[in-house]
Amino acid sequence: MGDPLTEKDETRTALRQVVDAAGPYLDSLADRPVYDRAAEPLLAELAGPLPEDGHGTGTAVETLLRVGTATATASAGPRFYHFVIGGSTPAALAADWVVSLLDQNAFVRASSRFADAVETVVLDWLRQLVGLPAGWGGALTASATFANLSGLALATHWWAQRHGVDVTSAGLAGLPRMPVLCGGYVHPSARKALQLLGHGRDSAEVFARDRTGRVDLAAIRRRLRELDGAPAVLAATAGEPDAGDFDPLADLADLAGEYRAWLHVDGAFGLFATLSPRTAHLSAGIERADSIAADAHKWLNVPYESGFVLVREPDRLGPAFGMPGAPYLPGPDDPRGGYGLLGPESSRRARALPIWATLAAYGRTGYRELVERHCDLARYLAATVDAAPDLQRLAEVPLNVVCFRYRPDGRSEAELDDINRRLGEALLDDGRVFAGTTVYNGHVGLRPAISNWRTTAADLDVFVDVVRELGASLS
Ligand SMILES: *Cc1c(COP(=O)(O)O)cnc(C)c1O
Secondary structure: OOOHHHHHOHHHHHHHHHHHHHHHHHHOOOOOOOOHHHHHHHHEEEEEEEEOOOOHHHHHHHHHHHHHHOOOOOOOOEEOOOOOOOOOOOOHHHHHHHHHOOOOOOEEEEEEEEHHHHHHHHHHHHHOOOOOOOOOOEEEEOHHHHHHHEEEEEEHHHHHOOOOOOOHOOOOOOOOOOOEEEEOOOOOHHHHHHOOOOHHHHHHEEEEEEOOOOOHHHHHHHHHHHHHOOEEEEEEEEEOOOOOEEOOHHHHHHHHHHHOEEEEEEOOOHHHHHHOOOOOOHHHHHHHOOOOEOOOOOOOOOOOOOOOEEOOOHHHHHHOOOOOOOOOOOOOOOOOHHHOOOOOOOOOOOOOHHHHHHHHHHHHHHHHHHHHHHHHHHHHHHHHHHOOOOEEEEOOOOOOEEEEEEEEOOOHHHHHHHHHHHHHHHHHHHHOOOOOOOEOOOOOEEEEEEEOOOOOHHHHHHHHHHHHHHHHHHO
């Protein structure tokens, strides 16, 4: 059984195996724990030496499904509140299967006109969805990390150009350090992007006016003045993961305009605040950015890996990313070129398809309702926390993240930090619900984020019950 050519009729059988397993798995998401440690020994079935003679398609797929449906983290379900993780809408999940069925290389038009055409539509739909003016463009990326990398690579190209250097050919040698000014909300992935781009992650100059990281605008202005006309980059955050707060984008856009700086905004999940008139004020001014990074695999509820970068002047993408040519590759202005020449990757899966399908299925209204429902649920959770004598909210709830801690009476701050740190560990070991900890304004707390289309108020009731039960057992 070593050669798929000799068993080619197995494909349909194998796909049917997946479909047959999908129904029960999806049905189980409503009630199953997020993680079941008891199933962990099953993982051993996937280990062992590389098979010399293969076991055949049916056996391989059966094993993977049996182990996977038992040991997977049910982050696609309604009670996973760690990080910011969306599920997959029915349309997005089905379309993701189509991606594998068609197995397109969304590198350039020469490899798939279909994938290229859908990506063009999807980028414009995303632009419209979040209310950006016509003329913006971009590219789909694997993640917001890669979208930050892309936006900051464009910023680097622009900044070097202002120094008279084409950084794509000459590199950074001989240039001064690129000033990147930000508040304390700057995401680690944006700093990682700076590190990968050769600026070093410490090139981010952080100007915060308090321990939560709120940006110090006056200090940024002083620094810009001090730079005396030297080009600089402002890196803003629309939606930080601890509490869902935003940098004041309009004020930063004013500064960028006044000092001719590049404004990059990381809106991994917060960009979708633009969808509702109730939250749009948070992201006001984002349309004046030069580049915006965001994720579809978070609040858009599209399967991994799905990020995107939107840019005000899409003509900058080609010069900043175009590969050094080779005789067998399309060139930068080639009609057979495409998005693989406009971003950090070459071969790419057709990640436009699930985004297309989910936007086609649910439209602007569906997503506005999703965002509003999640913000309502976050407020509901906040009210539940406020009403509980042993819980204490640590932050306002502008969007979909609720930062709070377990707070039994009569404990010192150091004891509370210790209890909440152990509570975070206990939640992940218990597995009924998932949430992560952070340090907010000096206090260790939990920071559940609500971004899965399946989540209801009843799921949050379970979450609070589990938190209080485990908290009580620890303290
Ligand atoms: C999640 C997140 C990122 C990183 O996104 P990935 O898709 O995991 O790369 C960047 N910035 C913010 C604000 C985030 O919330």
